Amino acid sequence: MSKIETTTGSGGETHQRATGDAPVLTTNHGVPVSDNQNSLKSGGRGPTLLEDFVLREKIFHFDHERIPERIVHARGSGAHGVFEATADISDLSKAAVFTKGEKTEVFVRFSTVAGGAGSVDTPRDVRGFAVKFYTREGNWDLVGNNIPVFFIQDAMKFPDLVHSVKMEADRAYPQAGSAHDTFWDWASLMPETTHMLMWAMSDRTLPRSFRTMEGFGVHTFKLVNAKGKASFVKFHWKPRLGLQSTIWDEALKLQAADNDFQRRDLWEAIDSGSFPQWDLGVQVFDQAFAEKQPYDVLDVTKLIPEEDLPVRFIGTLTLNRNPDNFFAETEQVAFLPSNVVPGIDFSNDPLLQGRLFSYLDTQNSRLGTTNFHQIPINAPRCPFGNFQRDGKMQTMVPKGRANYEPNSLAAHGEEGGPRESAERGFVTTDATTGADEQGEKLRVRAELFADHYSQARLFYRSQTESEQAHIASSFVFELSKVGLLDQVPPRMVANLRNVDEDLAQRVADGLGIDLPKKAPAAREPVDMPPSDALSIHKNMKDTLEGRAVGILYADGSDATELDAVISAIEAEQGKAVLVSPKVGGATLSDGSKRKADGQLAGTPSQLFDAVAVILSDEGCKALMKEAAAVQFVMDAFGHLKAIGASEAAKPLLDKAGVEPDGGVTGLGDDFVAAARGRFYAREPKLRMLA
The missing domain is CATH 1.20.1370.20 (Catalase, four-helical domain)
Known part of the structure; x- marks a missing residue:
């Protein structure tokens, strides 16, 4: 007789074990697996061990499952920029990138997680936020998400997470969503996912723009100063434009209106000179602080509340240049959590430890060569040299015989090659700093x-x-x-x-x-x-900066009203977008012809943060017969946006079911003030699944 016994491990993880003649989980080579939940570590909170062949095979096989598309984060958008260090933190880190006033080139890639490269921008999904710093000491890759926690605690479970959330294996759908059997079956059996699920089911996974979402390094890292003192650190990116999200119905309609909505938004903002900015902040703490918390700081399913440990801002990221070629840069960029520089180090976070191996292996599979660091977007900007040679797609031509060290070739007048540096080289902090704990080799998780x-x-x-x-x-x-x-x-x-x-x-x-x-x-x-x-x-900013207002107008619309609304929006650093039944525009009340930025049927209100409707009596009568016009107003109201309307446009609002509230105004100052936010009090009256 065979059955599956389900038990709970020391860390609260779910174990399902075969008994009797039930099939036993094995490696690819038939070795039975005793524990598929925990990697082999040096102590409950120590580093993951390279000898763990079960973990290495599982991650290795997972990393090579798809070629050449990224297994996760396949759909991405990138941009070049600069990071400027604005605070002196030499007491915490010796990293040159943090030298006050230092400006460092960066490349940033935003992404969705579950969908393929040909999916869409707006599903309910985590967004990747990866930054490659080309520092003068080598490349540092801060590979994170727009959510500060994660689904799992140990890298052993990463293939299971991705397998469950990806399209179901037998039917190949859904392509980019988590609303299906296999994900929720897995997640409901994994209590450690609960915190991340709260974030995933919130509006954090429906960002209005890459420009209005936070970024997090997710893991606990270390900062190391010139004296070798180590401190724990968590990294935060805070958008200068504040946080902003869409709502579910709006996201669905955005997907129908523009599959590339967030990619287009990022490109056009940079192209127009409205450079997106984020402040880099850190939460820095020591072992004593960590031991006082009711959670384990190495547990990636937990965060440190900002009220307990405020974020200290140390620099500013500005994206100021779009890629010249999507494939060469955005698609070929390779981020490695293992890319750190002197002054930044790893903690024993078991998920981070697994990623250090996984990402490097993945890039070799995806880009076809161990020489992917020679692709321009991945190449360091500082001088670099070592004795790694040959391999597929080797583009460098090393000269001389020196392909090993130590060597004495220089004594014979030949080039001997680079040498290690005790003063400048990267060193790993050890347990004597108080920043690490190690013990005997165990497959366990720490109690917290x-x-x-x-x-x-x-x-x-x-x-x-x-x-x-x-x-x-x-x-x-x-x-x-x-x-x-x-x-x-x-x-x-x-x-x-x-x-x-x-x-x-x-x-x-x-x-x-x-x-x-x-x-x-x-x-x-x-x-x-x-x-x-x-x-x-609670973190939305009362501003129109970086936001778009759609202005619906038609033949006969008042030219003075139209110009006044445009001027008021632009004075607030917002973007006014003209929408007309015909892309050629409309003839205004003064006889002038005003060209539209978008045609009504193809430019729905979900593209905007607020809308204004400027119509004449005749124009309103005509648009009341147009479903797209009624839907334009109906959706704006349903999506909780401000609506400014001329007196003659009110019959269209009535037909669309718009009810008067603080967000439905005339075209004056009240509209500009209302357009800075959303009106969530409407929502219970409109729709509520729960």
Whole structure:
């Protein structure tokens, strides 16, 4: 007789073990696997060991599954720029990139995760935020996301995560979404995913623009100063334009309107001289701080609340040049978490340790050669030299006989090649700094890794009422797409009861199922003070800068009103976009012809952050017969945007079901003020899945 026994490990992870004649999980060479959840580490919090052949084979095989498209983050958009260090942190790090006033070239790639290179920009998905710094000491790659935590705690589980969230193996869909059986089956069996799922179901995965989302290094790294003292650090990118997101219905319609919406937005902003900017911030702490926290700082499913450890800003990133060739630069750029420079080092985060191997191996598979560092977009800007030779696509032509060291060729008048440097070379900080802990070799997780719900609760309870509604609605939508696996939605809701009872009840009600029994927690969650830094709505800026306002006009529209609205928008550093029934434009009240930026049927209101409708009586009558015009206004209202309207345009608003509130105004100063934000109070009256 065979069956599967499900147990919980020391870190709260799920183990499913075969008994009897049930099939046993093995390596490619038939060796039975005892633990598919944890990599072999030097102690519970020590570094992952190279001798772990199970991990190496699993990651190695996973890294080579697809050629040449990236396995994850396949769809990306890139830009060149500069990073300027603005603060003196020499007490923390000796890295030259952080020298106050130092300007360093960078290349940044934003991406979605689940979809292929031919997918779309606007699905509900994590966004990659990877920065390559071409420092004078070599390349530093800060490879992160727009969410500060992750689904899993150990690199051993990364192939399982990606396999589950990618399109289902038998049917090859859905292409770029997580609303399907296999992802939620896996996630509901992995309590450690809960905190990340709260973020994924929030509006963080529906950013309005790459320019209005945060970036995070995700992992805990180290900063090392000139005296060898190490400190823990977490990296943050804060957008100068503030946070802004779309809402679900808007994102769906954006996908239909423009598959390249965020790619186009980034390109056009840079092309027009509106250079996107982010401030680089750090949370720096020592071992004593780490030991006082109710979570493990090496657990990548946890964050450090900014209220407990404020972010210190140390530099500014400016993107100021678009790529010359998408393939040569954006597609061929190779980011490696293992690319660090003296003054920056790794912690024993088990997910980070696995990535150090995985990314390098992936680039060899994807780009076809170990010499991918010679591709211009990947090449360091500083002098470099070593004794690595040959290989496929070798483009350098080393001279002389020196392809090894030590050598004594220089004593015979020959070029001896580069040599190591004790003063300038990279060194790894050791346990004597107090920044590391090591022990015997074990397949375990540290005890605090078992708390999967406290920070998920913190995240949910830090959101505004509208954001909480979006999270509940997102869970309902995603879980409603689970088909034959009836046990999955109740299992997921049972996990959510550990986060918040009201959230779990709302999701259960939205799915039309009974509230299941609460899932047992491997470690009981604790309440933490809410953190405003975790909310999008609490961090939105009251500004039109970097935002677009769509202005719908037609024959007979008042020229004076139109020019006044355009001037008011531009005075606030916003972008006015003219939309007309015909791309050739319309004849205004003064007899002049005004060309449009977009034709109504192909330029819906979801492309904009606010809309103005400037019509004459006759123009309004004509547009009331046009479905695209009614939908333009209806969607703007439904997507919680400000609507400014001329007196003659009000019948169109009435037909679209627009109800008066603070966001529905005339065309004066009130409209410009309203256009800076959104009106979430409308939402419960319009739609609520949960």
